[in-house]
Amino acid sequence: MRRRVVESDVCIIGSGISAAMIADRLARTTTARVVVVEAGDNTVPLGQRAAARDRFIRYGENPWGRDHLEGYEIEGPLQSRSMQVGGLAMHWGAVTPRFSPEDFKQKTLYDVGTDWPIDYDELDPFYQEAEEVMGVAGEQGPPELDPRKKPFPLPPIPLTYNLELLKDWAAKSAIPTWSQPSAKNSVAYRGRPQCCRNDTCSPICPIGAKYSPDFTWNALLASKRVELMPRTLVRKLVLADGGKTISHAVASSFDRPDTPVEFRAKIFVVAAGYVWSSHLLLLSAQSGASDGLANKSGLVGKYLSGHRNVGGYVDLPLRLYPGMNEQHSLVTKQFMRPRPGARFIRHDLRIWESSVGKTARLVDDSGALMLGDAILDDWRKRTQTGTARVRAYYEVIPDRSSELTLDTGKKNQWGDPLPKLSFQDAPESVAERGATEESIRTLFNEMARAGKGTVLRTSVDNFQDHPAGGCRMGTDGSASVVDSWGRTHDHENLFVVGAPTAVSGGCANATLTFCALALRSARELERDLPKR
Ligand SMILES: Cc1cc2nc3c(=O)[nH]c(=O)nc-3n(C[C@H](O)[C@H](O)[C@H](O)COP(=O)(O)OP(=O)(O)OC[C@H]3O[C@@H](n4cnc5c(N)ncnc54)[C@H](O)[C@@H]3O)c2cc1C
Ligand code: SF4
Numbered sequence: 001m002r003r004r005v006v007e008s009d010v011c012i013i014g015s016g017i018s019a020a021m022i023a024d025r026l027a028r029t030t031t032a033r034v035v036v037v038e039a040g041d042n043t044v045p046l047g048q049r050a051a052a053r054d055r056f057i058r059y060g061e062n063p064w065g066r067d068h069l070e071g072y073e074i075e076g077p078l079q080s081r082s083m084q085v086g087g088l089a090m091h092w093g094a095v096t097p098r099f100s101p102e103d104f105k106q107k108t109l110y111d112v113g114t115d116w117p118i119d120y121d122e123l124d125p126f127y128q129e130a131e132e133v134m135g136v137a138g139e140q141g142p143p144e145l146d147p148r149k150k151p152f153p154l155p156p157i158p159l160t161y162n163l164e165l166l167k168d169w170a171a172k173s174a175i176p177t178w179s180q181p182s183a184k185n186s187v188a189y190r191g192r193p194q195c196c197r198n199d200t201c202s203p204i205c206p207i208g209a210k211y212s213p214d215f216t217w218n219a220l221l222a223s224k225r226v227e228l229m230p231r232t233l234v235r236k237l238v239l240a241d242g243g244k245t246i247s248h249a250v251a252s253s254f255d256r257p258d259t260p261v262e263f264r265a266k267i268f269v270v271a272a273g274y275v276w277s278s279h280l281l282l283l284s285a286q287s288g289a290s291d292g293l294a295n296k297s298g299l300v301g302k303y304l305s306g307h308r309n310v311g312g313y314v315d316l317p318l319r320l321y322p323g324m325n326e327q328h329s330l331v332t333k334q335f336m337r338p339r340p341g342a343r344f345i346r347h348d349l350r351i352w353e354s355s356v357g358k359t360a361r362l363v364d365d366s367g368a369l370m371l372g373d374a375i376l377d378d379w380r381k382r383t384q385t386g387t388a389r390v391r392a393y394y395e396v397i398p399d400r401s402s403e404l405t406l407d408t409g410k411k412n413q414w415g416d417p418l419p420k421l422s423f424q425d426a427p428e429s430v431a432e433r434g435a436t437e438e439s440i441r442t443l444f445n446e447m448a449r450a451g452k453g454t455v456l457r458t459s460v461d462n463f464q465d466h467p468a469g470g471c472r473m474g475t476d477g478s479a480s481v482v483d484s485w486g487r488t489h490d491h492e493n494l495f496v497v498g499a500p501t502a503v504s505g506g507c508a509n510a511t512l513t514f515c516a517l518a519l520r521s522a523r524e525l526e527r528d529l530p531k532r
Contacts, residue, residue: 026529038084123516162322165386293494303403
């Protein structure tokens with residue numbers, strides 16, 4: 001059979017945000033030939049996004065076009081089916097908090113879960129670097145809660161009038177809040193314009209003020225620092241040297257399915273996200289690695305992580321004007337820091353303006369139809385007060401049985417089994433779940449009372465957000481899949497980077513942490529590559 005061979009120094013599998021960080025750093029610091037392989041299609045170019053947004057608003061069309069692969073529906077709680085150049089972060093909200101120092105030391109501080117092999121201080125410069133690549137706008141919180149060595153690259157996104165009022169409301173409960181860090185341009189940055197608050201960050205920013213990985217890819221492609229091959233699915237990594245190294249990756253192109261592509265490289269970097277990274281390692285089972293690559297520990301696909309949330313709406317005697325910037329929020333890290341020895345309840349807290357209960361309606365609370373002035377009277381009455389949306393992500397300790405396995409009942413067009421996911425809390429999280437959710441609800445009630453308001457409703461999302469894990473990092477090869485740099489314990493030229501390497505899910509949006517981890521991996525990769 002004919003095959004195509006592509007050679008490089010570094011072959012990166014996947015083109016999501018973690019891959020973009022690695023490629024960007026390697027382009028700055030080395031002259032290595034970097035090839036990026038992406039299963040999905042090219043994404044909608046920036047120039048077409050304003051029109052795509054219009055069609056979304058008018059007709060509810062998906063503004064992202066072909067952003068997923070047909071036939072890749074999998075079992076279990078999947079965060080998104082998105083597979084395209086740029087990965088999931090083409091759709092993200094660009095909310096970019098750092099983890100807190102406690103996230104890396106839960107065993108030492110609270111005697112639950114597992115400590116990470118690195119701490120916050122080690123990651124600080126890589127957080128900073130990721131913030132600079134993306135352009136994170138942020139406000140420094142109180143340093144004891146929100147430590148950082150250098151200022152944010154961009155000034156904070158200004159608080160709207162509504163958020164100023166809600167900040168005063170939180171202060172009544174002695175909760176300090178600040179502007180949520182976000183990868184949105186508070187001022188023009190790296191050729192992209194300032195955010196003009198048109199409030200459609202989800203599903204699409206029409207002007208490119210919100211960072212997405214395609215901007216990094218476009219710059220790298222324009223300067224010919226990487227080659228990117230979309231619509232090409234890596235299906236297997238093949239061992240050499242008696243199992244010590246990877247010699248090549250075997251891929252199939254969706255455009256030329258009959259001509260396999262063979263990627264030969266000195267270093268292979270699996271940057272395929274929390275689902276597809278473990279999946280590829282398991283799919284690559286072969287002689288000498290019968291349970292999959294990098295899997296001597298038996299932990300590939302295990303310890304999937306994330307965090308759950310309790311959310312709510314609070315009616316407050318405040319004249320809020322929803323629609324000013326409903327996607328932006330206040331944040332506090334006050335509740336991420338229980339005292340050592342105290343009960344293990346850790347969560348963030350965010351506050352948004354909300355239009356819940358404040359839009360015009362045609363039927364009243366009893367279901368009766370309203371006509372003419374009755375509609376306006378009802379609307380005026382209900383907007384005498386304002387609604388705050390509150391939400392707390394709380395930490396869930398991952399269990400070994402939170403896992404990704406191969407689903408032999410479901411296969412792709414080449415006959416490879418698809419993955420199957422299941423999430424399970426570790427026993428210490430099962431024991432604390434009720435108390436944690438009750439504690440958050442109590443907090444919402446106390447905050448409502450302090451503002452002379454009432455909680456309208458609360459809810460718990462059962463899925464775990466910002467999923468990660470599956471190839472957790474550690475120093476002990478029998479208890480982890482990769483070292484702290486992402487190098488697999490079993491194969492010296494195989495790295496897994498970003499989300500899959502996380503030890504636990506923390507209690508804040510996690511992608512900035514995945515990016516910082518990926519940049520730290522890139523620093524290790526540089527050692528074996530020609531310097532720029
Ligand atoms: C709607 C939405 C909103 C979000 N908002 C936020 C937010 O505000 N803040 C935050 O912190 N996080 C947010 N997230 C999460 C965030 O988007 C992800 O954590 C992040 O994008 C993961 O990046 P990644 O590089 O690890 O993987 P991915 O983005 O999953 O990238 C992996 C890429 O690899 C490709 N791939 C997989 N397997 C193969 C293979 N075998 N061969 C070739 N290519 C392959 C995939 O097609 C994909 O493009 C959000 C997610 C969604 C869906
Ligand atoms: S508010 Fe508008 S301009 Fe700003 S990031 Fe969101 S969509 Fe883009």
